[in-house]
Amino acid sequence: MRDRDPFIKGLLLILTERTDLTPAGLAKSAELNDSTLRKQLSGANQSMTVANAQKIAKVLDMDLSTIIALGEHSAGPEIVRLAMAIQAAEQQDREKVHAFLDVSSRSRTGPSDSLDPPVAAQEERG
DSSP states (O other): OOOOOHHHHHHHHHHHHOTTOOHHHHHHHTTOOHHHHHHHHHTSSOOOOHHHHHHHHHHHTOOHHHHHHHHHSTTHHHHHHHHHHHHHSOHHHHHHHHHHHHHHHHHHHOOOTTSOOOHHHHHHHO
16 A cells, blocks of 8 residues: 655644634635545545645645645644744744744854854954
């Protein structure tokens, strides 16, 4: 038996975490047939057309590749939980998280070329 489509796996993770979404509501918002979507989610249909996957991604305001990656990655469930927590946070909190991640990534890559020269070098020019 074929392994389930990664898009469907990712979508199932999202639907599990997003209690505001139902398969019927998602199908309606994406202008898809509810029965077809339910069959795909249950595994009766193994994969989804790219056009339908794009419609669902648009409704979820996510990139198609992100949903697929969630389905392919073993940490997908944790990633979805974290993403939903960030999405639920106030804009100010999201900006703080992004700033922290930006600072953390810079500290891992070493000092920046844009830092001021040492004080002794500044005094010599002075």
